[in-house]
Amino acid sequence: SQQGEEDPQALSIQEGENATMNCSYKTSINNLQWYRQNSGRGLVHLILIRSNEREKHSGRLRVTLDTSKKSSSLLITASRAADTASYFCATSGGGGADGLTFGKGTHLIIQP
Amino acid sequence: DTEVTQTPKHLVMGMTNKKSLKCEQHMGHRAMYWYKQKAKKPPELMFVYSYEKLSINESVPSRFSPECPNSSLLNLHLHALQPEDSALYLCASSHGGGAGGYNEQFFGPGTRLTVL
Numbered sequence: 664s665q666q667g668e669e670d671p672q673a674l675s676i677q678e679g680e681n682a683t684m685n686c687s688y689k690t691s692i693n694n695l696q697w698y699r700q701n702s703g704r705g706l707v708h709l710i711l712i713r714s715n716e717r718e719k720h721s722g723r724l725r726v727t728l729d730t731s732k733k734s735s736s737l738l739i740t741a742s743r744a745a746d747t748a749s750y751f752c753a754t755s756g757g758g759g760a761d762g763l764t765f766g767k768g769t770h771l772i773i774q775p
Numbered sequence: 776d777t778e779v780t781q782t783p784k785h786l787v788m789g790m791t792n793k794k795s796l797k798c799e800q801h802m803g804h805r806a807m808y809w810y811k812q813k814a815k816k817p818p819e820l821m822f823v824y825s826y827e828k829l830s831i832n833e834s835v836p837s838r839f840s841p842e843c844p845n846s847s848l849l850n851l852h853l854h855a856l857q858p859e860d861s862a863l864y865l866c867a868s869s870h871g872g873g874a875g876g877y878n879e880q881f882f883g884p885g886t887r888l889t890v891l
Contacts (some may be wrong), residue, residue: 696879703863705779705882706818752818759880760806760825760871762833765817 669752677738677774682739684769686752687732693755694727696763697737700749709737711727742773781866781883789891790856796886798849798866806871807822807849808880809841812863824849856890863887 668687676682688695694713697707712728712735713721720725725738739746749770753763779800798807806825810818810878823831824843824881838860840852851867867880 694878698851699883702837703814703885703887705865706867706880707886708879708881711879727885755878757878760823760869762820762823762831763818763878763880764820768817 668706669750669769671769672767673770673772674769675772675774676742678744679730680742682742682746682771682773684737684750684752684771685768686735688735688754688764688766689733690756692730693757693761694756695726695735697724697726697735698751698753698755698765700751700768701747706751739771742771744773744775747771747773779866779868779881779883781864781886782884785886785887785889787889788853789857790858793852795853796851796864796866798851799847800868800881801847802868802881803846803866804870804880805846806869807843808851808867808869808891809849809851810865812865814862814887815871815891818865822851822859853888856888858890861888861890875882876887 696711697709699728700706712726728735743770749768751768752766755761777833782797809821812818820833822841827843839856842850863885865885866883869878869880
């Protein structure tokens with residue numbers, strides 16, 4: 664399976680600072696996605712980047728993808744207390760109805 | 776309606792019980808998924824249904840039995856579970872629009888299962 668590895672495993676920053684999380688994966692992908700999970704509840708989709716894209720933005724989120732290094736990063740700018748959550752990258756080898764393989768996740772804490 | 780609902784929210788069952796988890800979506804999605812998540816771990820894929828047919832079974836033990844009665848509903852039937860099966864069970868759906876599509880997934884809040 665395409666297990667993703669994320670670092671750091673935990674990150675604590677002050678409100679207003681930027682947070683960067685990294686993800687690595689092992690095999691070829693169709694797309695890579697980032698999800699947020701609050702306190703062991705359901706996951707919320709944040710952003711999807713296709714294998715032929717290098718960078719994507721959505722509001723305060725910026726995602727990069729380097730398929731040659733099999734890695735991705737998620738940048739959250741101007742962090743807020745509400746951003747406190749666990750963040751997971753997830754890879755998909757195909758489109759359509761393909762399950763996701765999740766990385767281990769980064770637990771982000773935003774200090775007020 | 777962009778919501779995936781799951782019932783029950785919590786379930787406690789003994790090892791000899793039979794119970795079912797239910798999932799529903801009304802977004803017209805044709806792909807539905809079950810994931811299992813242990814505490815402080817990432818979700819792990821269990822099953823994928825595409826157009827109401829089981830397309831992926833990630834070698835899940837037979838004590839877990841999925842069912843897709845129609846395009847909006849997904850069930851997970853549980854029988855003779857073990858304490859190590861205690862986890863958060865997450866349902867998700869996606870558009871499922873063929874190999875050229877992209878499978879952004881919408882997750883339900885999960886059912887927290889405890890097996891005694």
